[in-house]
Structures are given as structure tokens and as C-alpha cells.
Amino acid sequence: xxxxxxxxxxxxxxxxxxxxxxxxxxxxxxxxxxxxxxxxxxxxxxxxxxxxxxxxxxxxxxxxxxxxxxxxxxxxxxxxxxxxxxxxxxxxxxxxxxxxxxxxxxxxxxxxxxxxxxxxxxxxxxxxxxxxxxxxxxxxxxxxxxxxxxxxxxxxxxxxxxxxxxxxxxxxxxxxxxxxxxxxxxxxxxx
Amino acid sequence: xxxxxxxxxxxxxxxxxxxxxxxxxxxxxxxxxxxxxxxxxxxxxxxxxxxxxxxxxxxxxxxxxxxxxxxxxxxxxxxxxxxxxxxxxxxxxxxxxxxxxxxxxxxxxxxxxxxxxxxxxxxxxxxxxxxxxxxxxxxxxxxxxxxxxxxxxxxxxxxxxxxxxxxxxxxxxxxxxxxxxxxxxxxxxxx
Numbered sequence: 575x576x577x578x579x580x581x582x583x584x585x586x587x588x589x590x591x592x593x594x595x596x597x598x599x600x601x602x603x604x605x606x607x608x609x610x611x612x613x614x615x616x617x618x619x620x621x622x623x624x625x626x627x628x629x630x631x632x633x634x635x636x637x638x639x640x641x642x643x644x645x646x647x648x649x650x651x652x653x654x655x656x657x658x659x660x661x662x663x664x665x666x667x668x669x670x671x672x673x674x675x676x677x678x679x680x681x682x683x684x685x686x687x688x689x690x691x692x693x694x695x696x697x698x699x700x701x702x703x704x705x706x707x708x709x710x711x712x713x714x715x716x717x718x719x720x721x722x723x724x725x726x727x728x729x730x731x732x733x734x735x736x737x738x739x740x741x742x743x744x745x746x747x748x749x750x751x752x753x754x755x756x757x758x759x760x761x762x763x764x765x
Numbered sequence: 766x767x768x769x770x771x772x773x774x775x776x777x778x779x780x781x782x783x784x785x786x787x788x789x790x791x792x793x794x795x796x797x798x799x800x801x802x803x804x805x806x807x808x809x810x811x812x813x814x815x816x817x818x819x820x821x822x823x824x825x826x827x828x829x830x831x832x833x834x835x836x837x838x839x840x841x842x843x844x845x846x847x848x849x850x851x852x853x854x855x856x857x858x859x860x861x862x863x864x865x866x867x868x869x870x871x872x873x874x875x876x877x878x879x880x881x882x883x884x885x886x887x888x889x890x891x892x893x894x895x896x897x898x899x900x901x902x903x904x905x906x907x908x909x910x911x912x913x914x915x916x917x918x919x920x921x922x923x924x925x926x927x928x929x930x931x932x933x934x935x936x937x938x939x940x941x942x943x944x945x946x947x948x949x950x951x952x953x954x955x956x
Contacts, residue, residue: 617880619841622815625831640816640834650810654845659885661852689808694850 599668599702603653606750616755618655618662624648650686657755658763661695663687664711668702673731676724684721687714696762700744700754703734710734711757712741790859790893794844797941807946809846809853815839841877848946849954852886854878855902859893864922867915875912878905887953891935891945894925901925902948903932 600620610616629642651665665683667674679699690697697714712732724730742757791811801807820833842856856874858865870890881888888905903923915921933948 611880614883617877617884617886622813622837623818624813625816625818625834627814627816627834638836640836641832643816643831643834645829645831656852656854656881656884656886659852661847661850661886663847686808689802690847693808693847695808695847695852 600652600666602751603666603700603754606752606754607653607655609750610755616655616657616662618653618657620653621650647680647682649682651683657696657758660762661690661693662758663690663695663697664700666700666702668704670704671731672703672705673733674701674737675731676721677730684714684718688718691715696758698758698761701737703737706734708734709744709746709752709754710737710741711744711754711761712737713761716740791843791857793942794857794891794945797943797945798844798846800941801946807846807848807853809844809848811844812841838871838873840873842874848887848949851953852881852884853949854881854886854888855891857891857893859895861895862922863894863896864924865892865928866922867912868921875905875909879909882906887949889949889952892928894928897925899925900935900937900943900945901928901932902935902945902952903928904952907931 604620607616607618607620610618624646625643626646627640627643629640631639631641633639651663653666654661654663656662663686665679665687667678669675669678687697687699691714698711699714699717700709700711702709717732720728720732720736742761744752744754744757747753795811798807798809798811801809815837816834817837818831818834820831822830822832824830842854844857845852845854847853854877856870856878858869860866860869878888878890882905889902890905890908891900891902893900908923911919911923911927933952935943935945935948938944
């Protein structure tokens with residue numbers, strides 16, 4: 575995925591990890607969210623990674639230094655916010671394969687997204703297939719259906735052909751880098 | 766605030782910090798959110814505290830140990846989720862005084878909540894006055910108005926009498942401990 579950050583816009587995102595071959599998928603989503611925010615289209619933020627702090631030192635008065643902490647499992651998803659007056663919630667994944675294996679997403683997260691859909695929110699998974707440089711979003715209800723089938727002895731993954739059929743392709747561009755809200759428009763607001 | 770955790774319900778919240786004199790305000794809100802979730806009334810979670818990780822060790826293969834990290838400033842709020850099909854977002858504060866000083870909430874957070882309201886979401890501040898053991902919610906638009914006046918030379922705080930007049934009292938109970946969604950019903954859904 576070749577992506578560039580548009581010139582002339584100031585970014586507040588630290589540590590963008592920009593590499594010569596492009597941005598990481600997550601950073602590209604974060605920059606897109608920043609673009610949506612600046613343009614007042616949506617308010618969507620990445621949730622911080624949950625960390626359990628065990629020990630804190632105070633080497634300087636001004637700043638606490640965490641010296642022992644551990645990553646915790648996420649109980650919800652990476653992103654949520656508000657779009658077109660609706661609650662929106664999604665998990666972002668990337669894979670080198672041409673299918674997405676259910677083992678790469680936790681049951682907690684799937685159940686959380688299903689619950690959001692049941693409460694009337696927009697809930698989906700967004701997946702970047704690196705090998706063919708394509709991004710799809712798939713509504714959680716369809717994802718959940720396939721997940722249940724997998725648990726009952728069905729296929730343990732979703733192929734890119736299924737994403738093509740059941741999901742919505744996300745256009746990549748310049749600003750925003752990943753215009754996933756236009757895909758959301760098509761999937762949730764076009765009727 | 767004397768609060769007890771209802772018997773017979775299993776909690777998934779770790780480190781509840783239950784003390785003999787009761788729970789901390791934040792923990793009481795977390796338990797209330799858990800109650801709302803179990804009863805399928807709303808899906809509202811506390812966001813993790815943002816932490817910048819600088820150095821990670823791998824003393825055991827199974828678990829990464831963070832050995833240098835720092836707390837970062839929050840750009841958004843403590844809580845968000847979905848309730849009655851609407852996006853809901855709020856910041857929780859507590860004070861020993863009988864007024865709330867604007868210096869205890871960041872401009873970033875106020876602007877974030879204002880933005881949510883502009884996008885059609887439910888956005889408010891919930892404040893626990895420890896001295897008189899009362900909890901109020903105040904809609905961000907009213908809060909923002911007073912904040913703007915403070916920046917233009919007006920009063921730098923909101924008194925509890927103003928909360929009484931402009932906000933909505935939150936009932937404390939047994940299950941949920943802090944029934945703030947009933948206050949939300951009165952403030953946002955009663956017309």
C-alpha cells in the first residue's frame with residue numbers, strides 16, 4: 575500500500591512510523607480519522623491499548639515513570655465514535671494471506687461488535703489484504719454468521735472472494751488515505 | 766458514598782479497590798456499566814488510560830514486560846458507548862468542594878464533548894460532590910456555555926446550586942450503584 579500524507583496539513587499524531595514503503599495500516603486509519611475530524615465528517619478515535627501498571631517511579635517531580643507494566647487483553651475494539659448521528663465501532667485487521675482466519679480476532683471482540691449491532695449501532699470489521707493491496711469492510715452480522723458456522727465445524731476463515739461478495743471494498747486515496755466512511759455510506763446508508 | 770456490590774452477580778472487573786468506606790467513584794461507574802451491559806440496557810465502557818511505551822523486555826517467552834513507559838494526556842474522555850441507539854460520551858469527575866473548577870477538566874475534553882453534541886450524540890460531564898454525597902450530570906452545551914463565560918472573565922467554577930438548576934441529580938442505589946442512565950433519560954429523552 576503506497577500512501578502519502580497530504581502536504582499542508584498539520585498532524586497531531588506522534589510516532590507515525592512512516593516508512594519508505596508506506597504507512598502501517600493502523601496509522602493510515604488514524605490519519606484518515608484525523609482527516610474526518612478536521613473536516614467535521616465524523617468523530618472517531620482509536621482507543622488506547624489497555625496496559626496494567628504494576629509499579630511507578632518518580633525520578634523527577636514532574637513526571638511519573640512506569641517501570642513495570644503488562645499488556646492486557648482488549649475486551650472491546652480498536653475504534654469507535656460517531657458518524658451521521660450513529661454510534662460506529664470497528665476492529666481493524668491486516669493479513670498477508672488471501673483469507674482471514676477467525677483465530678486472529680478474539681471472541682470477546684466479535685461478541686462486543688454483535689452487541690453494538692443489536693443496540694442499533696454500526697459495527698464492522700475492516701481488513702487489509704496486503705498481498706493484493708485491497709481493503710474490505712464486512713458488517714458484523716455477516717461476519718458473526720460465518721463465525722458461528724466455523725464454531726459448528728464450518729470453514730475457519732473467510733476468503734477474499736467472500737469479502738468481495740458480502741463486504742464492501744474500501745477506496746484508497748490521498749485525503750483521506752483510507753476512505754472507509756464512503757464504504758460505510760454504501761453499506762449502511764444507501765437504501 | 767456507601768455502596769455495596771450486589772450479591773449473586775459475577776464481576777469481570779479486576780482490582781476493584783473495594784474499601785471499607787465504599788468504592789471509588791470511577792469503580793462505581795464501572796460496576797454500573799457492567800450492570801447495564803449484563804441487563805442489555807447499554808454498552809458503555811471505560812477507555813484505557815493512554816500510556817506511551819518506550820521500552821519492553823521479554824523476561825519470559827510468554828509475556829512482554831513494559832519497563833519504561835509514561836502517562837500521556839487524554840485527548841478524549843473516560844467513557845463512551847451506545848444507549849437507546851444513540852452515541853453517548855462523558856467524562857467523570859469528583860471533588861471535595863461544593864463547586865467544580867474548570868481547571869480540573871482539560872480544554873481538549875470539553876471541545877471533544879462539544880463536538881459529539883454537534884454530531885448528534887449525548888455528551889455530558891458527571892460530577893460527584895463528595896462533601897454532600899451528591900452526583901449530577903450536566904449537558905455539555907450548558908457546561909460549554911459556562912466555560913466560555915469563564916474564559917471571558919466570568920466565574921471560574923460551577924457551583925452545586927448551578928448543577929441543581931441546570932443539571933440532573935443522579936440517584937444512587939443498589940443495582941446499579943449509580944443509575945446515571947435514568948438521569949440521562951430525564952435529561953435527554955423526557956420531551
